[in-house]
Structures are given as C-alpha cells and as structure tokens.
Amino acid sequence: MTAPLRLGTRGSQLALTQSQHVADALTAAHGVPVELVPVSTYGDRSQAAISQLGGTGVFVAALREALLAGSVDLAVHSYKDLPTAPAPGLALAAVPTRQDPRDVLIARDGLTLGELPAGSRVGTGAPRRMAQLRALGLGLEVVPIRGNVDTRMARVTGRDGGPGDLDAVVLARAGLARLGRLAAVTEVLDPIQVLPAPAQGALAVECRSDDARIRELLADLEDPAARTCVAAERAVLAALEAGCSAPVAAHAELAEDEDGAAELYLRASVTAIDGSDAVRGSLTGPAAAPEDLGRQLAAELLDRGAAALMAGPR
DSSP states (O other): OOOOEEEEEOSSHHHHHHHHHHHHHHHHHHOOOEEEEEOOOHHHHOOSOGGGSOSSOTTTHHHHHHHHHTSOSEEEEEGGGSOSSOOTTEEEEEOOOOOOOOEEEEEGGGOOGGGSOTTOEEEESOHHHHHHHHHTTSOOEEEEOOSOHHHHHHHHHOBTTBOOSOSEEEEEHHHHHHHTOGGGOSEEOOTTTSOOOTTTTOEEEEEETTOHHHHHHHGGGOOHHHHHHHHHHHHHHHHTTOOTTSSEEEEEEEEEOTTSOEEEEEEEEEEOTTSSOEEEEEEEEETTOHHHHHHHHHHHHHHTTHHHHHHOOO
C-alpha cells in the first residue's frame, strides 16, 4: 500500500479546509492518499495585531522548516502570506484555481458599507483594509481585530445570546466561500472602494525543489491563469519592498487585446494607514510578462510618493 503524502498546514479551520481541498484534488487526480499534518506557526500563536507581528512569513516559516526537515512532503499556504523572496530549497509547485479575491462586509441589520452610520465600529485585521476604509471618509471607527473567521463574525452577530461589540467586520470573500459562510455577507465590496491584497483568494502549494515525484503530482493542480495574475500582483509588492502586512493592494484580471492575445489589466494602490492620502494606478500589458507589468506599475506609484505613505507618519 502506498504511504500517504504528508501535507503540512496551519491548524485553523480555514487552513485545514483549504488544505483538505488540495488533498482531495491530489487523491482524485492520482489515487494517492494524503494526510494533513497541522503545524503551529508564530503568527498563529501570537496575539499581537497583524501590523505588530514583525516581518513577513510569520504564518509560513514553520511550515517551510517542516518541509526542509522532511517531516512533511508538501505544504499549503494562503498565497498572500508568502514573502515575495523565493525560499531556497523549495519550489512553488502549484497555484490552484483562485477564489474570488474581493473583500466583503458582514454588518448588523443587513447594512451595506454606505448605510452604516458615522461612528459605526468596523473590525478588520489587515492594515490595508484599515487604511482603505478610513480613506473612504465615511466617519467609521476602524477597529483592529484578530481571530478565526467565526470569532470575527461573532464580534457582529454576538454569541451565547449576547450582542456583538462591532457594527461590522470586513473579511476576504474567499475564506467565507471555502467555509460555506457566504450567507452571512451583507455586501461584496467593489474593488474601486476596497482593492484586495496581492494574491488574495489564491493558494500556494510548496514542496522541496529536489522532490521530482511531488512536483509531478502537483502539476495537475496548476491553474496558469491564477499564477499569472498573482505574479503581477506580487511583483508590485516586491518592487515596493513591502511586506504582506503593508497597506498595499493589487488586483490583476486576464483579458484579450484586439488581436486576441492574452493581456493583463493590473490595478494597485498604496494608502496611508490613517487614510489621509493614497496613490492609485493601473496598467495593461501582455500576460506573458506579468512581473514586468507589476514592476512598471510599482515604479509609477513610487514616483508619486508611495514610499512615504508606507513609511507612515513621522
């Protein structure tokens, strides 16, 4: 009997659900058994706000160490958590089909963002979302929160018969879709208002770069369109020298030019954490060179003052 592949994953319900989806796809494609191996990461253990965790990779370093040590054969990450620099000895073997990358609102009384009264308390863990919500000028009180999806939702809906302490929370639609929680959404946020994080909604499956068998198995999970869009978005992040907790947003869409060739439409923004200022831009270019397009758009944003906005108030 074939020994099961050991898939490293964070231990949250969302991470386990995402990883089980990859495990099931591998088994369906190749008939190989896969077992999940939960790995505790620093980001999971810390109670600090996302903006205070320090550095990038706090949700992935322990998984990568387990891979390199040989205690797991592959690992599944939320792609947006990965540092932009490559990891020596590891290969990004598959980017599966991406979920809708937009953010969503879960608000009391079924309200939308524009219907929330001034002074409403809106919770989110991401500095990018905090900055963009403040920049909308709606007079909202943006509250930093941590915790899993259900914990964050309960801050609005309440638990044990008691009311929630927030009027709304903003979450990634992708996680809610994977967990079957979309019924709670009161509004899908237009990217014109709140632009998603680079690689939001995408998964990254890593293995050791010298493990030819695993790389071959994972090749069937690859979605080239998802990898192309994410490559452009993350090239913006890398060129800005920003981490995954910086107030940087980017979103790429595949389309066709007049001659039927694949092209990318890429949007990106950098917003001051207090919402007082922002720079935004967009470019269209060939899908065959996504990183070049991302670097070009990042250069435009830097020319317009993006670095000062990421640095924060002096």
